[in-house]
Amino acid sequence: MLQALRAKTSGLIAKIVLGAIIIAFSFFGIESYFISRTDSFVAKVGDREISQQEFRSRFDEYRQQKLQETGGQIDARLFEQPAIKRQFLDQLVDEQVLLAANEKLGAVIPADRLRKEISRIPAFQKDGQFDQDLYRARLAAVRKTPVGFADEVAREMSTREIPVAVATTAFVTDREVDDLLRLRGQLRDFRFVTLAKPQPADTKIGDEELEAYYKAHQQDYMNPEEVALDYLEMDAKALDVQLNPDDATLKERYEKDKARYVTSEQRLASHVLIKVAGDGGPDEQKKALEKAEKVAEAARSGKDFAELAKTSSDDLGSRALGGDLGWLDKGMTDPAFEDALYKLDKGQISDPVLSSEGYHVIELRDLRPGKTRSFEEVRDELAKEYQESERERVYNDKSGRLIDLTYADSTSLDPAATELGLTVQKTGLFSRQGGAGIASNPAVIEAAFSDPVLVQGNNSDKIELGPNHIAIVRVTEHKPATPKPLEEVRADIQKRIIEERVSKQARTRADALFARLEGGEGLDKIAAELELAVKEERGIGRNAVNVDGALVNAAFELPRPQEGTPAYKMVELANDEFALLRLDNVADADPTAVDATTRESAKNTLQQAIASSAARDFIASLRAGMDIKIAEDRM
Structure with a gap:
């Protein structure tokens, strides 16, 4: 076989193919045939x-x-x-x-x-x-x-x-503000009849019906599954950490980070900004430069720089302050601006300096030489930083070790407790609804009833209880859910069956009466037949507080009634009660009756909503592209 293989690889065609492969390797690299790129x-x-x-x-x-x-x-x-x-x-x-x-x-x-x-x-x-x-x-x-x-x-x-x-760019018109004010202040008149919760038509419950309900709703009548936990807790705030460093330790940190306490030279500056108008073309650049040069010439001739800034500067932020920029450090301004500023002597005025904002004319009013703060000046800062960093370092070390140990031996918390000097704490039995202490934390509850912890018997992963505060738990006792005896829940089942009958009875009656309204019978006629009072609410706004909210919402959901076509709605109230509601009148608010402050507030509200929508839509359009x-x- 080897001889046959050798023969087949020694021909002219084989040599051509082999040559092509070699050329491919030389261009693309042999590693590309063995190393695939995996997106991450x-x-x-x-x-x-x-x-x-x-x-x-x-x-x-x-x-x-x-x-x-x-x-x-x-x-x-x-x-x-x-x-x-x-x-x-x-x-x-x-x-x-x-x-x-x-x-x-x-x-x-x-x-x-x-x-x-x-x-x-x-x-x-x-x-x-x-x-x-x-x-x-x-x-x-x-x-x-x-x-x-x-x-x-x-x-x-x-x-x-x-x-x-x-x-x-968002804007609103006066008409849109008027429309908002009309709708927001709209008042509605309506009448309604309340259908009280009916008495149960049948209160007899046979054993067969009771047992059938019990079996169909078995999950509602269970003693809950419960667990008890052992846990280790680590809280940075409770760690015993040496937080009173001696001067030698602090001086070592001071020397190591001494550059932090070196303040650079600061310069007190003012400026006049002349922005380039239009699209920044040559003509606009030339006009802006000429204006800036005139400002610089005026300042050098003795004209008050602050007054020049107030009358000529295009920087709205500093113009009212006479161009004052305060004390500036290196690295805090545009490079061209900074370069010009640090070439000035105290009291000097710069030539116009071009930046991305336009032309600046700069006045150097004063300067502070850089200095190094002494150890004594920063000792308190160093001590505070040491305390914070040391506590965090100890916590990171110990919490990391706790995680490693409880993962290495996932069947016990004792080795980790022994090495780290922690106490294994315990909870009482608790259900998925939680318990006392740490068992009230939703993350602990979720971990306790998870498959890795409850079914497989492992230690949990770390559970974040708060900033720099974790726990590891394991289940030590498990009580499965068990059905409650029928006799124990008999009274509750009887009550629920009757309540369901009443609820169904109430809806059936309300549906039938509402169908009669839609069929053309009047609200007054039905109320008289049932010997019920028709109640009336007039001038009700959207935020009425003395009327049932369900009635108000229903009244404002209905369309404006047309002549000869009443607008009705069946409204579900609390406690199996219903109401039959008729909308009689809709009165829009008068937008001219509100004061200027209210109108401005409405305008701002509408403009903010439109602006927010426009921004979201613009981002969506960018994403789509x-x-x-x-x-x-x-x-």
């Missing part, structure tokens, strides 16, 4: 991928934020629902769609706007003012750099640019 993105927007790592990282940040906002009170199971994950993924997709649109349209966030946005964040303010040292310290505490954080803020701002621009792939199984 959760979503792909055009050529932009949202990786599993990015999705999980962003989703974890979102989950932690929500847990912190609610103090851990939110049901942690909510974040495991596919619908919630998909909703969050859609937000990330919208973000990428908008970033792509910004890039295509050339929309950018000016450095000045980015700086102002960051300076307005309360976490970076001291006494209501942006504090550069606090800014750097807070970022360092969460392991972020100013540049990286600025990129995050710029990205978030970018995703708002187009939707906000679209929303601002892009190639978007979603892999929900990778979330």
Whole structure:
């Protein structure tokens, strides 16, 4: 056989085929025949991928934020629902769609706007003012750099640019406001007859009917399934951590991160911004430059710079302040602006500087040299950071070890408890409705009754009880659900059978009477026959509080009655009662009768609704025009 194979591979045709294969390998690489590319993105927007790592990282940040906002009170199971994950993924997709649109349209966030946005964040303010040292310290505490954080803020701002621009184009006409006011203040008159809950026509229940109901509704008459748990709990707040570092430890951290405490030179600046009009063509550029040069010449000749800014600047944010930009650090403004600013001496006026916003004329009013804060100045900050980081480090180490140990031996919590110095705690028996203490937590209940824990007898995965607070549980006792004896529930079954008879009887009667109304009989005639009073409500608005809400909703669901064609509705009330309702009159509100404040409020409400709808529709149109792939199984 080997000889035959050799013969077949030594001919001319075989050599040609072999040559073609060699050429293919040389062009494409032999590894391409053995290594296949496996997509790992959760979503792909055009050529932009949202990786599993990015999705999980962003989703974890979102989950932690929500847990912190609610103090851990939110049901942690909510974040495991596919619908919630998909909703969050859609937000990330919208973000990428908008970033792509910004890039295509050339929309950018000016450095000045980015700086102002960051300076307005309360976490970076001291006494209501942006504090550069606090800014750097807070970022360092969460392991972020100013540049990286600025990129995050710029990205978030970018995703708002187009939707906000679209929303601002929304407008409403006076006629639309009038229509809203007419409908919102509309009043309706109606009459109705209440059909009280009937007495049961038959209260006799035979044993056969009772037993049949018992068997058909067996799940309603069960002693609930119950479990009892052993559990280990780890809470960062309860950890015994050495939180009083000595000076040597703090000095070591100070020397390691000394760059954090070096403040760069700051410059106190004002500016006049001259925007380029129109589409920014050569003529518009030339006119803007000439105007800026005149401003610079006037400032150098002694004219008050603040007055020039108030009369000439196109920067609405600083114009009222005389062009004041406050104290500026390096890296906080447009590169061209910053380069010109740091070439000035105190009191100097710059030549016009071109940026993405237009031409700037800059005045350097003062400067502060950079300095290094001493160890003594930052000792308290270092101690606080040490305490926070040390507690988190210990928690991360111990919680990670707890998870590893309970996974390595999934049949017991004792090894983990022994190594980590924890106490195995216990719950009493509880059902799927929960119990006392930790058994009231929905995530614990779900884990306790899950197949891996209840059926397979394993330790649970980690259960998030709150920020930096987890538990591992295992079932130690299980009582299956058992049917309650018939005699124990006999009275309840009898009551339910009679209630169901009454409910059916009440609906049948109401349906029959409503059919008579639709057939042409009047409400007064039927009421007289039943010896019931016809009640009347006049001038009832949508938010009436002294009338049954079901009646109000029914009255406003009916179309405006036409002459000779009454509008009727059967209304289901509480406690097996029904009402037969006739709509008599609809009176629109007079839009000219409201005061200016009310009208303006209505206009704003309508405009906000239209603006929100326009922004959503625009994003939807952008999505429709892009190639978007979603892999929900990778979330």
